[in-house]
Amino acid sequence: MLDPEFKKWVLDSDPDAKRFWESFIAVHPQKAAEMDRARTILIGMTRPKSIWSQNDEETLWQNIAFQIDQVTEVEEPKNVVSLDSWSSIQHFKQAQQRNRKRAEYQRIAAISIFFLLLGLLGFSFWDTVDQVEETISLEYVVREAPAGVKSTISLPDGSKVMMNSGSSIRYEKLFAGDIRSIYLKGEAFFEVKPNAVRPFVVEANGVKTKAIGTSFNIKAYENELVFVSLLSGIVEVNSDSDATLNQRLLSGEGIVADPSTQNWRKEKFDIDQITAWMNKTISFEEISFLESVKILEQWYGVKISINGGVPKGLTVSGKFKDETLQNILEGLSYSSGFKYEISDKEVKIKF
Numbered sequence: 001m002l003d004p005e006f007k008k009w010v011l012d013s014d015p016d017a018k019r020f021w022e023s024f025i026a027v028h029p030q031k032a033a034e035m036d037r038a039r040t041i042l043i044g045m046t047r048p049k050s051i052w053s054q055n056d057e058e059t060l061w062q063n064i065a066f067q068i069d070q071v072t073e074v075e076e077p078k079n080v081v082s083l084d085s086w087s088s089i090q091h092f093k094q095a096q097q098r099n100r101k102r103a104e105y106q107r108i109a110a111i112s113i114f115f116l117l118l119g120l121l122g123f124s125f126w127d128t129v130d131q132v133e134e135t136i137s138l139e140y141v142v143r144e145a146p147a148g149v150k151s152t153i154s155l156p157d158g159s160k161v162m163m164n165s166g167s168s169i170r171y172e173k174l175f176a177g178d179i180r181s182i183y184l185k186g187e188a189f190f191e192v193k194p195n196a197v198r199p200f201v202v203e204a205n206g207v208k209t210k211a212i213g214t215s216f217n218i219k220a221y222e223n224e225l226v227f228v229s230l231l232s233g234i235v236e237v238n239s240d241s242d243a244t245l246n247q248r249l250l251s252g253e254g255i256v257a258d259p260s261t262q263n264w265r266k267e268k269f270d271i272d273q274i275t276a277w278m279n280k281t282i283s284f285e286e287i288s289f290l291e292s293v294k295i296l297e298q299w300y301g302v303k304i305s306i307n308g309g310v311p312k313g314l315t316v317s318g319k320f321k322d323e324t325l326q327n328i329l330e331g332l333s334y335s336s337g338f339k340y341e342i343s344d345k346e347v348k349i350k351f
Helices: 003-013 015-027 027-044 054-071 084-120 123-137 270-278 287-301 325-336
Strands: 140-145 151-154 161-162 166-173 180-189 200-203 208-209 215-220 224-231 235-237 246-249 253-258 263-268 283-288 303-307 315-321 339-343 346-350
Touching: 003 027, 015 027, 054 123, 123 246, 140 151, 140 161, 151 283, 161 166, 180 270, 200 215, 208 215, 208 224, 224 235, 224 270, 224 303, 235 253, 246 253, 283 287, 287 315, 287 325, 325 339, 325 346
Parallel strands: 180 200, 303 346
Antiparallel strands: 140 166, 151 161, 161 180, 166 180, 180 215, 200 208, 208 235, 215 224, 224 253, 235 246, 253 263, 283 315, 339 346
16 A cells, blocks of 8 residues: 555556566465555545535536537546556456356365265275264363372363372363263362253262362272262262162262272261362371272372381371371371381371
C-alpha cells in the first residue's frame, strides 16, 4: 500500500508500474490474495470525504446537465480507479483456486483408490489394522513421587492428585474415553472434578474405586493391604477378582482389603490419621516396629537395616510433624531401646 509504483498501478494504471507488478505476480502467484486486500484498502483510503448540503446536490445536478449538453466526444473519466489491476490479480487468484481444487480432487481420488485396495485384502487385515491403531492411540502419562518426595499434580479434567512419597499414577493422556481411569501404586489423595457422564475410576492392587465428584484417599503399596477412605461424596468400591467386594461408601467410611486373600472389611476411620501425611505429619498408632520402619523408608527415601532381634510385640505410637529423620529416630530409640547410625541414605538400627 505504501509502495509508489503499486499506487500508480492501482490508481492510475501507469504502464511501467503495470508491467512490473504483472511480472511480480506471475513469479509470486501466492501473493495474489494479499495484493487484492492491499488494493481494496488502498482504494478505500483514497476516497474523498465530503459533507453534502442540499445546495451542493442541486448545483451538481445542474453541472451534470450542462456537461451532457456540451459533450461532443467520449472522454476517459478522470479520478476513476481502473479495473486493470483488479483483473490481473483475479486472474492469478482464480488460477490458484483451480490448482487447489485439482490437488484436492487428486487427493480424494488417491484416498478412494487406497481404501478400495485395502478392501480387496480382506477383513482379517482390517482386524489387524484396527488393533494396531487402537494400541497407538492409547498414550499414557506416568507421574511419580520418588521416595522422600511428595507431589501434587492436576489431571486433564481439572481433578487434583496429591501423591505420597514412593507413589506413582498412570492415566490416559487426554482422558479421551468414557471413563477417567487412573492406575495407582502407593498412596494418593484425590479431589475429583464432578462429571456425571464420565465417572472417575482409580484401580490399585486390583481394587477399583469409582467416583463422580468427591474426595478420597487410597493407600495401596505393593504387597500391602489396600485402604480406601472417603472424605466427601459417595464412591463405589469393587474388585474384578472378588465378587463379594461391591460396596458403596459414605463420608467417613472406608474399606480395608487384602488382595492376596480376597478378604475385606468396611470400617470407620480417623480423618486426622488418614490425612496426616498431607500435613507433613507422621502418625504411628500402635503399629508394629517393622511397619514403622517401612513408613520411615518411604517418607525420607532411605534404606534402614536392623541388626539384632526386634523385641517380640514391639509397637510404636506417636506423632511427628515436619520433623527430621534424626529427631524421630532419637525419640523412638529411647522408647524402643535401640541405637542408630545415619550415613547419607543408609540407616543402621541395632537392638
